[in-house]
Amino acid sequence: MKNAVISVHDLVKKFGSFVANDHLSFEVYEGEIFGFLGANGAGKTTALRILSGLSAPTSGKVLVAGFDAARDPEKIKKNIGYMCQKFSLYNDLTVRENIMLYGGIYGMRKALIRERCEELLERLRFMEYGNRLISDLPLGLRQKLAFSVAVLHEPRIVFLDEPTGGVDPITRRQFWEMIYETAARGITIFVTTHYMDEAEYCDRISIMNEGRIVALDTPDGLKNKYRVDSVEEVFVKIVRSGKISV
Amino acid sequence: MKRFMGFVNKEFLHIFRDFRTLIILFGIPAVQILLFGFVVSTDLKNAQIAVLDLSHDEVTRKLSGKIISSGFFDKAENLLNYDDVDRVLKSKKTKAVVIFEEDFGKRLIHNGKASVSIVSDGSEPNMATMTTNYLTAIISDFNRELSAGSAGSALLVQPEVRMFYNPSLKGQYMFVPGVITLIMILICALMTSITITREKEFGTMEVLLVSPLRPLQIILGKVIPYFILSFVDVILILLLSWLVFGLPVKGSILLLLVESMLYIFMSLSLGVLISTVAKNMQQAIFISLVGMMLPTILLSGFIFPIENMPDIYQWVSAIFPPRYFIVVIKNIMVKGTGFLFVWKETLILLLFTLAFIGFSIRNFKVRLQ
Numbered sequence: 001m002k003n004a005v006i007s008v009h010d011l012v013k014k015f016g017s018f019v020a021n022d023h024l025s026f027e028v029y030e031g032e033i034f035g036f037l038g039a040n041g042a043g044k045t046t047a048l049r050i051l052s053g054l055s056a057p058t059s060g061k062v063l064v065a066g067f068d069a070a071r072d073p074e075k076i077k078k079n080i081g082y083m084c085q086k087f088s089l090y091n092d093l094t095v096r097e098n099i100m101l102y103g104g105i106y107g108m109r110k111a112l113i114r115e116r117c118e119e120l121l122e123r124l125r126f127m128e129y130g131n132r133l134i135s136d137l138p139l140g141l142r143q144k145l146a147f148s149v150a151v152l153h154e155p156r157i158v159f160l161d162e163p164t165g166g167v168d169p170i171t172r173r174q175f176w177e178m179i180y181e182t183a184a185r186g187i188t189i190f191v192t193t194h195y196m197d198e199a200e201y202c203d204r205i206s207i208m209n210e211g212r213i214v215a216l217d218t219p220d221g222l223k224n225k226y227r228v229d230s231v232e233e234v235f236v237k238i239v240r241s242g243k244i245s246v
Numbered sequence: 247m248k249r250f251m252g253f254v255n256k257e258f259l260h261i262f263r264d265f266r267t268l269i270i271l272f273g274i275p276a277v278q279i280l281l282f283g284f285v286v287s288t289d290l291k292n293a294q295i296a297v298l299d300l301s302h303d304e305v306t307r308k309l310s311g312k313i314i315s316s317g318f319f320d321k322a323e324n325l326l327n328y329d330d331v332d333r334v335l336k337s338k339k340t341k342a343v344v345i346f347e348e349d350f351g352k353r354l355i356h357n358g359k360a361s362v363s364i365v366s367d368g369s370e371p372n373m374a375t376m377t378t379n380y381l382t383a384i385i386s387d388f389n390r391e392l393s394a395g396s397a398g399s400a401l402l403v404q405p406e407v408r409m410f411y412n413p414s415l416k417g418q419y420m421f422v423p424g425v426i427t428l429i430m431i432l433i434c435a436l437m438t439s440i441t442i443t444r445e446k447e448f449g450t451m452e453v454l455l456v457s458p459l460r461p462l463q464i465i466l467g468k469v470i471p472y473f474i475l476s477f478v479d480v481i482l483i484l485l486l487s488w489l490v491f492g493l494p495v496k497g498s499i500l501l502l503l504v505e506s507m508l509y510i511f512m513s514l515s516l517g518v519l520i521s522t523v524a525k526n527m528q529q530a531i532f533i534s535l536v537g538m539m540l541p542t543i544l545l546s547g548f549i550f551p552i553e554n555m556p557d558i559y560q561w562v563s564a565i566f567p568p569r570y571f572i573v574v575i576k577n578i579m580v581k582g583t584g585f586l587f588v589w590k591e592t593l594i595l596l597l598f599t600l601a602f603i604g605f606s607i608r609n610f611k612v613r614l615q
Binding site: 052053054074077078080082083084085086087088089090091092093097100101102104105106107159 | 248249252253256259260263264448449450452453454455456457458459460
């Protein structure tokens with residue numbers, strides 16, 4: 001039996017009369033790479049904000065790393081990592097300073113941060129960049145570093161909000177290798193993306209449309225069900241045909 | 247707490263690494279004080295005047311000698327006829343011409359009255375008003391000496407005009423409080439609103455909000471460095487005005503510093519409020535500069551006295567907090583009054599602070615929903 005690290009049951013989020021999340025229910029298992037797809041405005045960001053403790057659900061039960069998103073958002077925050085589509089390190093701080101800062105914010109001991117920091121720089125072959133400002137680094141390196149910083153405190157889950165936006169294909173490839181390594185360490189990956197080819201790398205994907213989850217399965221499972229060759233075609237079929245039950 | 251200190255530390259790094267921020271923090275206050283103090287000085291010192299003496303007697307010599315020896319004026323030249331008056335004023339170096347009519351001394355002795363004309367260059371109204379005022383003062387002083395000397399004439403009651411609190415009418419006494427008021431609004435409101443909206447724009451705010459740091463800690467962490475540096479600025483400005491212009495704080499320095507802290511705190515809350523409204527840095531800068539800087543310069547009583555404004559402007563100025571701080575700081579610095587004389591303004595500033603904090607929290611919550 002797989003261990004659910006995120007479990008969402010009948011999640012509803014309303015802004016006035018607008019329903020952004022309409023009775024979402026799904027589970028994400030420990031160590032899994034979970035892809036969260038959907039067109040812009042489908043309600044992905046809203047759901048992501050609720051899962052990361054930024055916003056409270058209107059109704060429904062949301063458990064993240066064992067804590068209730070409505071009652072204990074602060075406890076959730078301590079157990080997750082987060083990297084957003086916009087670039088999230090400080091340009092005017094050096095690589096080491098950024099690492100020390102985020103480690104400190106997550107309450108890690110100084111000695112531990114230093115140790116992890118050097119480990120990280122070595123693993124990324126970043127040694128010579130340690131004392132350089134982020135603004136001096138190429139975008140690809142920054143993105144990899146931002147991801148490493150997001151998992152520096154070894155969270156149980158890391159949320160990636162369109163992490164590879166604007167990155168070249170080679171770096172995207174390397175980035176996904178890092179995601180695989182991280183998942184292999186037991187950290188659950190929850191990733192939203194626009195790139196349908198990236199969706200193929202996920203263990204399971206869900207597709208949202210107009211506030212609802214309209215499909216949830218492994219990439220192969222979805223392809224078989226819709227009798228197409230790629231996730232992209234699945235996506236197009238679903239969104240074109242409007243409402244489709246799972 | 248450790249988390250928080252690391253975060254505050256990061257804000258200091260931002261500040262000390264950004265050349266522009268440093269200039270705004272320390273360069274602008276120093277330059278403004280020196281600029282206002284030296285260049286925009288309202289004191290008259292060695293202004294050049296010319297004398298057209300058509301009488302050439304003992305009395306006119308004595309009077310013009312008195313004018314020149316006052317220290318306010320330098321005699322550029324002696325003119326010979328009326329045509330020269332226009333010429334020297336056009337030369338722009340000469341600020342005014344003093345003209346003694348023919349037989350000045352004789353008329354004064356025989357008729358008891360003689361006239362002296364002052365022609366000044368009205369294209370510089372401030373300068374013109376100042377020179378004529380100073381000249382008139384010197385002449386009436388001379389008048390008094392004359393009437394006191396002549397035993398026969400009745401003693402007239404002469405009004406003695408003295409400027410209280412600022413006897414030599416030092417312009418810096420007007421500018422130093424104004425500059426402190428202006429700079430604090432600039433640094434606190436502008437810089438904090440910029441630094442917070444910058445995090446929003448760069449996407450780092452999302453990351454901070456998702457982190458275990460509480461929203462209040464994030465805001466405080468961003469604001470505390472500016473609080474400390476602004477306070478350093480107040481001390482820097484006071485030191486500069488004391489060392490360079492010889493202006494001591496007449497009242498309690500402690501009271502002044504505490505009031506400054508309140509004002510800084512208020513400006514910071516305003517900056518936070520602006521950042522909750524502004525979508526990006528441009529908007530934050532626009533709101534701070536157009537919404538706060540201009541009214542502070544124009545409506546706070548810094549340069550133009552509020553009492554002389556049309557009613558509607560007086561009402562508008564009432565909603566700009568700098569106006570109240572100027573009263574407080576002028577009272578303490580220049581008049582040396584105590585808390586009893588400024589408690590109303592202090593209370594108003596405190597209310598502004600609470601209102602700004604209240605609105606900020608409300609806006610912040612709405613955004614988080």
